[in-house]
Amino acid sequence: MKKKIALLLALVMIFSVFAVGCGGGDEGGDYAGTVKIGVFEPASGDNGAGGKQETLGIQYANYMTPEVEINGELYKVELEIVDNESDNAKGITAASNLVSSGVSVVLGSYGSAVSIAAGEVFKEAGVPAIGVTCTNPQVTAGNDVYFRICFLDPFQGTVLANYAWENGATKAYCLSKLGDDYSVGLVNYFVQAFKALGGEVVEEQFPNQNADFTSYVANAKSNGCDVFFAPVSTEAAALIIDQAAAQDLGMPMLAGDTWDSNVITGAAQGKDVEVVVTTFYQEGGNPEFDNGIKAWMEADSKMLENNGGNTDLAAVTAMGYDAYYVALEAIKTAGSTDVADVLAAIPDTTYEGVCGQVVFGENGDAVRDTAYVKKCNTETGAWEFVAAQSIK
Amino acid sequence: MEFIAKWLPYILAGISVGGQFALIAIGYTMVYGILRLINFAHGDMFMIAGLVMVYMATVLPLWVSVILVLIITVVLGCTIERVAYRPLRSAPRMSIMISAIGVSYFLQNMALYITGGLTRTYPTIDWLQKNITIMGASTKMVTIITPVLTIVLVIALVFLIKRTKIGMAMRAVSRDFDTSALMGIDINRVIAVTFIIGSFLAAVGSILYFSNYTGIMPTSGSMPGLKAFVAAVFGGIGSIPGAVVGAFVIGICENIIKGLGLTTFSDAFTFVLLIVILMVKPTGLFGEKNIDKV
Known part of the structure; x- marks a missing residue:
């Protein structure tokens, strides 16, 4: 009896894995291919609330612009979201997962400590990463693959x-x-x-x-x-x-x-x-963005929950939104989904976002002079x- | 006078947090006294009690939620005992210990799943959280309530153990497990009552603790749990007065250390204390060989 139940459970698990695995691949008939953007953010632990809000901005941007044109061909953009649990050790595992899932560029993380810890993983794999709101200088110092769009x-x-x-x-x-x-x-x-x-x-x-x-x-x-x-x-x-x-x-x-x-x-x-x-951003700075994202959050109770139950905008959400477009610009400039090409394209990328202009300067840090x-x-x-x- | 004005906030904080640790520590010490088991899930049950309150209070009036929290925590405590510990009663003691660690991680991860990893804010119990001023030091009402309530509960508990039939059975079981079974004591019942008392006190502790420190994360139970465990060992594990005294000592010392400006070392102190007591007096302050272990 017990053996039968165990067998049944095992079968259920195997099939559910299979079902999840198959879910993603079917759509995208009109696309030449898929480009993956890694989202390296905490969804739990000390920085869980902030990480979720930053992810929201990225998700909203992906909702607005789910595709990118590379060399005249349309690619679908897929977000690969991992939870680094606000923990340096677990962040490294999450970062390795992103690298092995074949992302072209990584966004994040909220919280400098975990970004510094994971920086080595990205560096070794040569995967470019764009810090959204990690303000500690050590995130980008001495790391050629880490960039950032916020002030220090x-x-x-x-x-x-x-x-x-x-x-x-x-x-x-x-x-x-x-x-x-x-x-x-x-x-x-x-x-x-x-x-x-x-x-x-x-x-x-x-x-x-x-x-x-x-x-x-x-x-x-x-x-x-x-x-x-x-x-x-x-x-x-x-x-x-x-x-x-x-x-x-x-x-x-x-x-x-x-x-x-x-x-x-x-x-x-x-x-x-x-x-x-x-x-980084004051609510009301860009009414079009503010209203758009609020309507989007209100339409989906899960997103509203991730924002803490109301539609008050956090600056990190706006920054996440900008970061997504910076990544898209870089991919367009690179003309390829290959990590090395994207990495080479980022320093010359500029973008006019809702939180102001993003221009990369020394160390891969954005040039910002206003808070x-x-x-x-x-x-x-x-x-x-x-x-x-x-x-x- | 100036001396009092400077130190009173720290002493008050210490007494209050000490009382809350004491309520948790009793759960550790009683279970150890009876089963020789360190119930690692105890701290997490404390956290779950907090979460239950958070979710209850969104739909029910506060006084109903408080009562329900007490009941649900007790039921949870008994369920854990029934499911995770009772089947292992005759297994080596290490297995039951590992089972306790498993329960602890299970509860934490379940809380992670339910809360989505975000901190939940504890509902406001106005009466406990209102600000009062004692000799110039402003604090919350709960700071004063905690030590009083703790002492009342401990006196009631000691009375229960010394004067009632079930108390006598508990004392007997803590002395000699097998012999008391032979004498016709229903061991399972005694253990169930132990878990009921332990869980009840943990639930009371959680209401007081989270009224003061209002954020609950899935890991919120581990640090108070660990410190309460140190308190139980410090006082002599198995001894109820020992656990209470140990908890107050730890609570007050930690806050005084913070007041001295050595904030970085406040946690280190607690664990150094654990090492020192284990080296110098392994049975703890009150843990004499012949004391009633319940």
Whole structure:
């Protein structure tokens, strides 16, 4: 009896694998072939919420433009989406999967740490990768196949430090996550810039899986700081905001692009906190794109769920949208789906996206000189535009 | 006065988190006392209790959800015991331990599947989450409720073990498994009751813990679970007062260390404490050979 059940189960599994495998291949009669774009993003773990939002932008772009013309022939564009689980070790496995599935170019990842870890895999395989919102300099430094379309942390850190200083802060509390390249890196650049301006800093780090931020908030208060800088993952951020409200923090909270998410506005809504972030895109910057993607999300409850249950646009979604088109441009220029040709074509690719122009400069980083500063309106739970900041 | 103003927030946080660890630690220590099993799935059950609350509260009034969370967690605890541990009762102890690890990963991955990997926000229980000010330190109501509730529950539990028939049976089983079976004690019933109590306390702990730290991920249970386990070992595994004292010590020390500015080392402290206690006093603070192990 048991053997029969086991056999049956095994058969079911085999057939289901077979069925899934066959699903994709049938369509595309009008196409000369398929080109695969890898999406290397977290869908779970610390950065799951942000990764899903970035993926949404890519998916929407794919929905709008599901084909690309290469040398006069029409190719179907297929997204190969993997979950790197916000984890450096698992990210490497996910990256290897992408490489072996024959993608022409990879987009991602949200979260610099996992991009740095996977960079080696892409480098070895010669697969070009385009970072969407990973801002740590080390992602592209010393890696010829990694490009990126966003600004970098030295820039972002300086913008934030300037903002804090101009708003009268003289002592900053800086919190980062132990072993997280993104937050540690950004805090470093912030500290450098803030000290250069003449400010004082208190730096602290919290370990992985920490949920108790009571003492960090208490430390910021007892050290007499006047700005709380914590560019950590949104998961931790929601807990920090909650705790800050509970203990009546009494100073503005400042963070980088990660915090530009409806997770943050959701956490801050109705609480007595002040949250300020720098980001890539301000909702309303391109009404056509805004309305299009909102309608698309509303039509599909799965997508709405991935965006956190409402249609508030995150900057990473807009960046993901741009990244997809940058990849298409590169493939067009290359005139081939071969990784080596695409890799050679990327540096000369330019694209005018919803988040501004993408031109690749040194190290394969995009040339960007503007960040948008936004503030959370805790009554309505929406972001309010403060200023566009540039540095010379 | 200034000294108090500086340290009170840390002490309060420590006592509160200590109380929550204590409620989890009791589950570890009781199961170990009876079955000699470290129930690795306990921390994840704590997380599941949190998730159940999240989903219940979207459709039901809060007080109904709270009651249902307690019931569902207890049912889940008993089911795990029935399905994953009872069939292995006569197997070597290592097999049942590995089964516990399997259950732990199963629960985590099930939560990953259900939540889609995103953090869920715990519903607001106004009464627990409202802000209060104690001697200048602003905190949540739950910070004060936790230690009180923990101590009340522990006293009730000790009473149950010392004064009731089932308590006597539990003490007997923890002394000698086979002999008590020979004396006509229904072992399965005693074990089921142990899991009921453990799960119930974990559910109460989860309501208090997640009211304070409001985000739930599939891995949210592992760190509190691990620390509660250290607390149970520190206090002497098998001893209920030991687990409670251990949990408070760990909670308070961790927060004081953070207050000293050594934030990076707060977790390291907990695990160094585990190593030191195992080297110096392997039976823990209260884990004497002849103590009632329940």
